[in-house]
Amino acid sequence: MEHLILKVTTKLLFAPIILFAFYVQFHGDYGPGGGFQAGIIFAVAFILHAFCFGLDETKKVLPQQALIVAMVIGVLFYAGTGVATMLLGGSFLGYDAIDPESTHHAGQHYGILLVEFGVGMTVAATMLTIFYHFTGREPDIDQKDW
Amino acid sequence: MSLIAQLPVLPVIIPLVLAPITLLLPKGRAPHLWATAVSWLTFASCAWLLMEVSEVGLISYYLGDWAPPLGIEYRIDLANALVLLLVSALAAVVFPFAYESVKAEIDERQSPYFYGALLICMTGLLGVTITGDAFNVFVFLEISSLSTYALIAMGARRDRRALTASFNYLVMGTIGATFFVIGIGLLYQATGTLNMADLHDKLIGQDNRMVQAGFAFILVGVGLKLAMFPMHLWLPNAYAYAPSAVTAFIAATATKVAVYVLIRFFFSVFNFDFPFIGAAFTYVLLPLGLAGMFIASLAAVFQDDVKRMLAYSSVAQIGYMLLGLSFATVEGLTASLVHVFNHALMKGALFMAVACVVLRAGSHSIHAFAGLSKRMPVTTWAFLISGLSLIGVPLTVGFVSKWYLLEAAFAAGHWYAGFLIVASSLIALLYIGRVAEVMLLREPATEGPYAIQEKDAPLSMLIPMWVLVAANIYFGVRTDLTGGLAERAAAALMTVAGGTP
Numbered sequence: 001m002e003h004l005i006l007k008v009t010t011k012l013l014f015a016p017i018i019l020f021a022f023y024v025q026f027h028g029d030y031g032p033g034g035g036f037q038a039g040i041i042f043a044v045a046f047i048l049h050a051f052c053f054g055l056d057e058t059k060k061v062l063p064q065q066a067l068i069v070a071m072v073i074g075v076l077f078y079a080g081t082g083v084a085t086m087l088l089g090g091s092f093l094g095y096d097a098i099d100p101e102s103t104h105h106a107g108q109h110y111g112i113l114l115v116e117f118g119v120g121m122t123v124a125a126t127m128l129t130i131f132y133h134f135t136g137r138e139p140d141i142d143q144k145d146w
Numbered sequence: 147m148s149l150i151a152q153l154p155v156l157p158v159i160i161p162l163v164l165a166p167i168t169l170l171l172p173k174g175r176a177p178h179l180w181a182t183a184v185s186w187l188t189f190a191s192c193a194w195l196l197m198e199v200s201e202v203g204l205i206s207y208y209l210g211d212w213a214p215p216l217g218i219e220y221r222i223d224l225a226n227a228l229v230l231l232l233v234s235a236l237a238a239v240v241f242p243f244a245y246e247s248v249k250a251e252i253d254e255r256q257s258p259y260f261y262g263a264l265l266i267c268m269t270g271l272l273g274v275t276i277t278g279d280a281f282n283v284f285v286f287l288e289i290s291s292l293s294t295y296a297l298i299a300m301g302a303r304r305d306r307r308a309l310t311a312s313f314n315y316l317v318m319g320t321i322g323a324t325f326f327v328i329g330i331g332l333l334y335q336a337t338g339t340l341n342m343a344d345l346h347d348k349l350i351g352q353d354n355r356m357v358q359a360g361f362a363f364i365l366v367g368v369g370l371k372l373a374m375f376p377m378h379l380w381l382p383n384a385y386a387y388a389p390s391a392v393t394a395f396i397a398a399t400a401t402k403v404a405v406y407v408l409i410r411f412f413f414s415v416f417n418f419d420f421p422f423i424g425a426a427f428t429y430v431l432l433p434l435g436l437a438g439m440f441i442a443s444l445a446a447v448f449q450d451d452v453k454r455m456l457a458y459s460s461v462a463q464i465g466y467m468l469l470g471l472s473f474a475t476v477e478g479l480t481a482s483l484v485h486v487f488n489h490a491l492m493k494g495a496l497f498m499a500v501a502c503v504v505l506r507a508g509s510h511s512i513h514a515f516a517g518l519s520k521r522m523p524v525t526t527w528a529f530l531i532s533g534l535s536l537i538g539v540p541l542t543v544g545f546v547s548k549w550y551l552l553e554a555a556f557a558a559g560h561w562y563a564g565f566l567i568v569a570s571s572l573i574a575l576l577y578i579g580r581v582a583e584v585m586l587l588r589e590p591a592t593e594g595p596y597a598i599q600e601k602d603a604p605l606s607m608l609i610p611m612w613v614l615v616a617a618n619i620y621f622g623v624r625t626d627l628t629g630g631l632a633e634r635a636a637a638a639l640m641t642v643a644g645g646t647p
């Protein structure tokens with residue numbers, strides 16, 4: 001049980017960091033912030049976890065394969081919003097097509113929220129993938145290679 | 147939604163949306179089939195776009211419904227519609243071709259990443275070509291370059307030197323991209339806009355140090371990307387050690403797109419009223435083009451590695467394109483555009499033939515080509531015909547390019563350049579002839595490292611390769627197709643630039 005203080009502090013900090021990430025994510029419309037920053041902060045929580053508990057413990061929570069799926073879904077969220085607005089009759093990423101009746105461009109808000117969510121997801125997953133690869137040094141040995 | 151209204155954005159959206167899905171597919175055959183299907187869809191949209199543009203003229207599309215100059219505009223005229231068609235057509239031919247070659251050269255577990263990166267690379271190249279926003283060019287240039295670095299590095303399974311080649315390209319490419327973005331930044335400082343058409347309007351009469359420096363940065367940055375002669379040092383290794391199918395794709399498209407960017411900035415952003423444009427033509431592009439034609443061709447003669455030889459030849463061919471540009475006439479620009487198109491056809495076919503040899507002989511050294519005509523006759527003839535096209539023999543596209551170039555050289559009064567074009571073609575005859583001699587007259591090695599299997603490449607590789615070889619001959623006979631389009635595109639570019647048509 002070495003580094004007990006570090007481990008307890010990490011456990012204490014983990015949830016607030018994620019909460020802060022979500023704050024930056026969803027408040028990005030009105031203040032500084034947005035998907036990029038939120039994605040990094042979200043990834044930082046897991047990087048802190050890996051520092052204190054070891055990479056293997058973190059990989060149990062968020063395996064590499066899940067990160068790849070998250071990356072893809074994030075990009076698809078972004079591009080999919082664009083395709084959806086195209087299907088609704090606007091241009092690519094023409095958010096006004098989401099809520100054409102609105103008098104105050106509500107569609108712009110929905111659109112940017114969806115897109116930023118995709119950005120956040122991809123950035124978090126990519127940051128963690130880079131971190132996994134740098135700290136893991138050697139790639140995981142595949143079952144077939146034994 | 148009307149498909150026609152959304153058509154201009156489709157060449158970028160289709161691969162961009164569908165490429166990430168490649169990562170979720172099971173390893174093996176599926177990613178390849180997916181990438182091939184996507185490339186064909188993209189090709190169809192690009193072909194449709196070219197037809198639209200040749201009928202109605204300039205097409206403009208506002209991304210996110212934000213009107214330019216604030217928003218990003220996709221602006222398609224004949225010049226970039228032609229390059230779009232070229233990039234997507236090469237992708238549609240190389241992607242089906244890639245399967246066997248990639249299976250032999252790349253770990254199967256990496257196949258989703260490989261085809262994903264290939265699709266992203268294509269997206270980037272198409273995006274650079276289609277956009278009418280100067281900063282957007284930089285973004286897409288980085289998208290295509292970053293995926294190209296990864297693709298080249300994947301050659302490391304067969305030859306570890308791919309890693310240093312890729313790193314070298316990464317350093318040079320990043321310097322190039324940085325210079326380019328510094329140039330854009332200076333122009334933005336001078337004008338306050340990033341839209342190319344708007345930049346063109348606002349730059350008129352602004353001949354100050356900032357604009358001059360911006361132009362110089364852009365010229366050097368793009369020059370690095372397109373391997374302009376003294377800045378070509380990254381190219382031979384990158385082409386030689388990349389997986390064979392990747393070489394076929396990027397050799398045929400990446401540098402061509404960079405040449406297009408150069409043309410776009412020379413003619414659509416700046417105009418002929420700037421004295422430094424004329425100076426750049428006379429004192430930079432003309433001498434460097436000529437030097438590249440000769441020095442790179444001579445370097446190609448002494449290569450023992452066929453892929454490296456063809457890579458040096460690519461540098462020389464870029465010299466022809468720059469030479470055509472430097473005449474600053476409609477004829478010269480036409481010749482340049484025609485050569486961009488034609489060189490992609492011949493280099494694509496040549497590198498595909500090399501990929502077939504690598505599959506069966508396991509090497510792209512010239513020794514592996516000994517007696518190839520007895521072992522792999524179909525591949526040998528594909529190499530020979532596209533090689534003849536590279537030299538510029540009549541009835542092939544190479545002849546058409548050289549003809550246009552010669553005509554332009556004499557019309558512009560650079561008669562000596564005409565003779566130099568012919569002289570450097572003779573050097574091409576030397577290096578292609580050297581491989582031809584080895585292929586046709588030597589006895590094949592029966593043992594040792596260069597022994598070739600007694601069978602030709604699989605049909606999945608031969609058919610796409612011969613499609614390109616056939617295109618080499620078809621467009622060499624039907625010169626009105628490419629020549630006519632290029633001439634109209636050149637005339638339109640020239641009118642915007644304010645040169646003498």
